[in-house]
Amino acid sequence: MSAFDLIAGVLLVASALAAVTLKNAVHAGLALVGNFLVLAMVYFALEAQFLGWIQIIVYAGAVMVLFLFVIMLLYDAKADVGVDRLRWMRPVGAALAAVFFLALAYAFSGVGPVNPLADVKLAGGLPGPLGKLLYGLWLYIVLLIAVLLFVATVSAVVLVQPQTRKARVKPQVSERDRELEEVGK
Amino acid sequence: MSYYLLLSALLFAIGLYGVLSRRTAILIFMSIELMLNAANLALVAFARGSGNLEGQAMALVVIALAAAEVAVGLGIIVAVFRARSSTSVDDLAELRG
Numbered sequence: 101m102s103a104f105d106l107i108a109g110v111l112l113v114a115s116a117l118a119a120v121t122l123k124n125a126v127h128a129g130l131a132l133v134g135n136f137l138v139l140a141m142v143y144f145a146l147e148a149q150f151l152g153w154i155q156i157i158v159y160a161g162a163v164m165v166l167f168l169f170v171i172m173l174l175y176d177a178k179a180d181v182g183v184d185r186l187r188w189m190r191p192v193g194a195a196l197a198a199v200f201f202l203a204l205a206y207a208f209s210g211v212g213p214v215n216p217l218a219d220v221k222l223a224g225g226l227p228g229p230l231g232k233l234l235y236g237l238w239l240y241i242v243l244l245i246a247v248l249l250f251v252a253t254v255s256a257v258v259l260v261q262p263q264t265r266k267a268r269v270k271p272q273v274s275e276r277d278r279e280l281e282e283v284g285k
Numbered sequence: 286m287s288y289y290l291l292l293s294a295l296l297f298a299i300g301l302y303g304v305l306s307r308r309t310a311i312l313i314f315m316s317i318e319l320m321l322n323a324a325n326l327a328l329v330a331f332a333r334g335s336g337n338l339e340g341q342a343m344a345l346v347v348i349a350l351a352a353a354e355v356a357v358g359l360g361i362i363v364a365v366f367r368a369r370s371s372t373s374v375d376d377l378a379e380l381r382g
Contacts, residue, residue: 101288109292116296120303120316132315139322146289146333148341151325151348158348163318163355170359171311174366184308185375193305201298208290211334221336233342245349252353259360 104145111138125171125178129164136160148225289330296323310362310372314355321351 115138118131136159143152223229234242300323303316325344332340366372 105288109288112292113295113299116299116319119319120299120307120312125309125312128312128315132318135319136322139326142289142326143329146329148329148332148344151329151341151344154345154348155325158352159318159322163352166355166359167311167315170362174311174363174372178309190306193302196305197298197302200301201294204294204297205291208287208294211287211290211331222332222338222341225332225338225341229338230341230345233338234345238342238346241346245346248353249349252356256356256360259357259364 108138108142108145112142123178126168129168129171132167133160133164136164143225147222150225150227150230152225289333290327293323293326293330296320296326308373308375310365310374311359313374314358314362318351318355321347 112135115131115135119128119135122128122131136155140152140155140160143149143155297320300316300319303319304313307313307316325347328340328344328347332338332344362372365377369376
């Protein structure tokens with residue numbers, strides 16, 4: 101384990117803890133951006149260069165900017181909202197998370213290097229070899245992702261649409277209504 | 286290599302704690318992003334350990350899925366905020382099972 105691994109691990113855990121405990125939502129979002137950037141560095145170290153750049157562009161760039169936009173749009177920059185109805189949820193959540201971590205660690209404990217004799221053929225995780233895989237064996241999955249992103253875009257636009265206005269009443273109709281009302285009097 | 290697997294398990298547990306303890310919908314969403322990233326770290330570590338690029342391709346799929354999820358999720362949050370002027374999940378308790 102190199103010094104890089106240690107520093108990256110400490111930074112990852114610290115920024116993740118900050119992201120789930122900070123009271124100000126903007127601060128939590130910025131901690132999450134830091135977490136994503138350190139994670140991109142870890143990807144570079146693990147021979148996943150394309151994925152590292154995608155992590156920076158898509159996650160630290162697009163997704164987190166969207167989050168910060170929504171936080172600021174809704175004036176929702178605080179984590180404390182009213183009375184806590186489930187006061188016991190915090191320690192129970194911490195205990196559940198600890199149990200889950202132990203279970204995952206136990207599951208991972210049996211995983212070693214799968215074939216240590218074969219030399220690693222990741223080619224640095226560059227777009228070339230990755231693209232050959234994505235546009236070959238994984239082509240239908242890529243197409244399905246395209247459909248998913250399309251549907252998500254359409255649904256997001258529909259969800260945030262302002263209330264649809266009522267159909268405008270024709271002037272002749274409103275005139276007739278007014279006349280009928282006068283006759284009724 | 287199991288160091289990064291342990292790290293990803295720890296990050297996932299932290300995200301789980303965030304989902305269970307946060308009470309604002311946006312912050313719960315952020316914790317979900319943390320969990321997705323932990324899964325991605327595990328996938329990349331597996332790819333590095335086995336010398337197989339498919340782990341990285343799967344991580345790319347997860348990133349695209351997270352982008353779609355964020356678009357729809359934030360749309361729902363904005364729509365709920367318009368109706369209720371609040372994003373606290375405690376205020377959305379009318380739908381009882």
